[in-house]
Amino acid sequence: MKTSVRKCLFPAAGYGTRFLPATKAIPKEMLPILTKPLLQYGVEEARSAGIDTMAIVTGRGKRAIEDHFDRSYELELQINGTSKEELMTEIRDIVKNCTISYTRQVEMKGLGHAILTGETLIGDEPFAVILADDLCDNADGESVLAQMVKMYNIYRCSIVAVEEVAPEDTNKYGVVAGEFITPNIMRVQNMVEKPDPKDAPSNLAIIGRYILTPDIFDIIKDVKPGKGGEIQITDALLEQAKQGRVVAFKFQGKRFDCGSVDGFVAATNYFYTKSKV
Numbered sequence: 016m017k018t019s020v021r022k023c024l025f026p027a028a029g030y031g032t033r034f035l036p037a038t039k040a041i042p043k044e045m046l047p048i049l050t051k052p053l054l055q056y057g058v059e060e061a062r063s064a065g066i067d068t069m070a071i072v073t074g075r076g077k078r079a080i081e082d083h084f085d086r087s088y089e090l091e092l093q094i095n096g097t098s099k100e101e102l103m104t105e106i107r108d109i110v111k112n113c114t115i116s117y118t119r120q121v122e123m124k125g126l127g128h129a130i131l132t133g134e135t136l137i138g139d140e141p142f143a144v145i146l147a148d149d150l151c152d153n154a155d156g157e158s159v160l161a162q163m164v165k166m167y168n169i170y171r172c173s174i175v176a177v178e179e180v181a182p183e184d185t186n187k188y189g190v191v192a193g194e195f196i197t198p199n200i201m202r203v204q205n206m207v208e209k210p211d212p213k214d215a216p217s218n219l220a221i222i223g224r225y226i227l228t229p230d231i232f233d234i235i236k237d238v239k240p241g242k243g244g245e246i247q248i249t250d251a252l253l254e255q256a257k258q259g260r261v262v263a264f265k266f267q268g269k270r271f272d273c274g275s276v277d278g279f280v281a282a283t284n285y286f287y288t289k290s291k292v
């Protein structure tokens with residue numbers, strides 16, 4: 016088994032109903048913050064963590080994703096030698112240097128199920144997961160996933176990125192509880208998917224960044240449908256946590272919930288201001 020984190024899985028099959036009608040024909044992962052689609056931010060974050068193999072779990076109506084991470088000869092012909100070329104620098108670099116593979120999730124049965132669908136692309140090695148609608152940025156510091164890979168190299172177990180949320184918002188997230196072993200690292204003992212505020216074990220919420228050890232796949236296969244009747248990654252991780260094999264990491268940086276209109280607008284303003292500095 017490979018022991019370093021070489022691959023990143025992107026669950027990208029969801030419908031994006033909160034962004035209808037924009038997401039009727041365009042995958043939500045392709046909505047842009049400024050001029051760059053959300054998924055490209057995710058891929059760039061993975062690369063900043065030393066990962067160049069991307070595994071994308073797509074679904075019906077998501078072909079634009081594959082076209083984005085491919086060469087477009089007509090476009091290249093049009094812009095070659097013009098000032099527009101520099102707008103393509105980053106995506107050209109990704110297309111040239113990354114291996115990107117796809118598989119389709121035929122039925123939407125939850126995030127755990129989406130991750131299991133990616134097993135065929137990941138195999139028997141630890142891997143990262145990025146939910147592209149959680150957009151993270153750490154100004155000029157290390158990206159959130161790069162910070163997590165460092166933690167993985169120390170703890171060698173599954174890692175979830177967490178941040179404190181308002182107590183009334185716990186029902187939007189997986190929530191963790193446990194014991195802090197450093198100021199930023201908690202050994203997770205309990206985790207609950209989207210608990211009501213009154214039942215939440217803490218206000219530390221999982222955001223869309225994970226590093227998972229590959230035994231998670233077999234665990235997911237045995238997990239029963241949980242919250243919302245879906246196969247939840249949180250429930251699978253709880254099995255690892257019971258064996259002391261999950262840590263929660265309070266990362267450095269900002270995170271925007273671009274699955275909501277408010278978060279999307281906040282991210283747009285943030286990156287716009289950043290682009291002008």
Ligand code: G1P
Nearest residue numbers: 126149187188189221222223249
């Ligand atoms: C998923 C996970 C949840 C996590 C969240 C982070 O929920 O199930 O545990 O806190 O992502 O964004 P979703 O937002 O897909 O409903």
